Amino acid sequence: MQGFKASSEHNLVKESILEAGKLALKWFKKDPEQWKKDDGSLVSKADIEINDLLNKLLKNKNPEFGWLSEENEDDRSRLNKKITFVVDPLDGTKAFLEGKKEFSISVAIVKNGLPISGIVFSPSTGEMFEAEKNKGSWKNNKKVIISNYNRLEKCKMIAFKPMFSHPAWKEPWPKMDVENRNSIAYRMALVASGQYDAMMALNSKNDWDIAAGDLLISESGGVVTLHTNKKIIYNTENIKKPSVIGTNKSIHEKIIKRVKMLEL
Numbered sequence: 001m002q003g004f005k006a007s008s009e010h011n012l013v014k015e016s017i018l019e020a021g022k023l024a025l026k027w028f029k030k031d032p033e034q035w036k037k038d039d040g041s042l043v044s045k046a047d048i049e050i051n052d053l054l055n056k057l058l059k060n061k062n063p064e065f066g067w068l069s070e071e072n073e074d075d076r077s078r079l080n081k082k083i084t085f086v087v088d089p090l091d092g093t094k095a096f097l098e099g100k101k102e103f104s105i106s107v108a109i110v111k112n113g114l115p116i117s118g119i120v121f122s123p124s125t126g127e128m129f130e131a132e133k134n135k136g137s138w139k140n141n142k143k144v145i146i147s148n149y150n151r152l153e154k155c156k157m158i159a160f161k162p163m164f165s166h167p168a169w170k171e172p173w174p175k176m177d178v179e180n181r182n183s184i185a186y187r188m189a190l191v192a193s194g195q196y197d198a199m200m201a202l203n204s205k206n207d208w209d210i211a212a213g214d215l216l217i218s219e220s221g222g223v224v225t226l227h228t229n230k231k232i233i234y235n236t237e238n239i240k241k242p243s244v245i246g247t248n249k250s251i252h253e254k255i256i257k258r259v260k261m262l263e264l
Contacts, residue, residue: 005135006130006132006135010117010119010130010132012062013058013085013107014128014130016057016058016107017107017119017121018121020053020057020089020121021121022123023046024046024050024090024123024124025123027045027096028099028123028124032045041093042094042097043071044090044093044096044097046096047070047090050089050090051071051087051090054107055067055069055087058085058107059085064081065083065085066078066079066080066083066084066085066235067084067087068084068085068087068235069086069087069088069208070206071089079235079236079237082112083110084109084111086107086108086110086115086207086212086234086235087107087208088106088185088208088209090103090105091103091104091105091120091184091209092104092182092186095182100182101124102183103123103182104121104183105123106119106208106213107119108208108212108214108215110207113233113234113235114233115211115215116132116133117132117215118131118132118211118212118213118214118215118216119212120186120189120216122183122186128140128141129192129193130216131192131218131219132215132219135219136220137192137215137216137219139189139192144193145221146191146192146221146222146247147191147197147247149251150250151254152173152174152251152255153174153175153176154175154177155176155197155198156176156177156179156198157176157177157198157199157200158178158187158196159180159187159198159199159200161180164178171258173258179196184199184201184210184244185212188210188213188216188217189216191217191246191247192217192220192246193216197247197248197251198248198255199245200243200259201243201244201245202242202259202264204240204243205240205243205244206240206241207234207235207241210224210232210241213246214232214234214244217247221248222247222249223249223252224245225244225245225256226244226245227243227245227256229256229260232244243262245259
């Protein structure tokens, strides 16, 4: 890859994600069998098949790595591993099953609690977002950087729009250009590549939703934290995070001022 000397582990993830993307497109708009999990979220036969493919391709080559995926029971063995694959085989299952293009496949390699490699791939649009620690953030082999827009007013925010008009806010939010995407990983990738200025979710997310996106935004020059302004640590006992905010440093400060006192 021009300008980006990827590690062999990163390249393995990339090759595996491309294979998984082909499988996703085989199922896309084909109405795979679907059911609800205990927590009420949707899962489909496509999610399971993509997960199994990624597990086979990644774990066979790196059996010593831990594994944390949305579609496998967490046996906690990952806690004893220095390096862990953190995988969302199909982020945005609801959109995928509705035939919308806003789903993605997200894989991060987490070492000592922090992502060192992250890829978010959107099979239906062909967008490949990737980053490795200290190597920058890339979209389809071109280096990308975070937006330099520095105000909340009129910023391009990717989030759940009704949240901003909730009556509990002490101070009303300024007018922003708010859009949403079903896949949180894809939202983070769009911010990392400068297509949007900021993303925010004030409801709980799991490690596999955000680990790859965290690295994409950080490596493009942005900041990712909880709403309390704390850095996010991955592959700990508790994989649920109460919130996530990702944007450039200037907008990040302005958002944190408004949300840091929330008890989520």
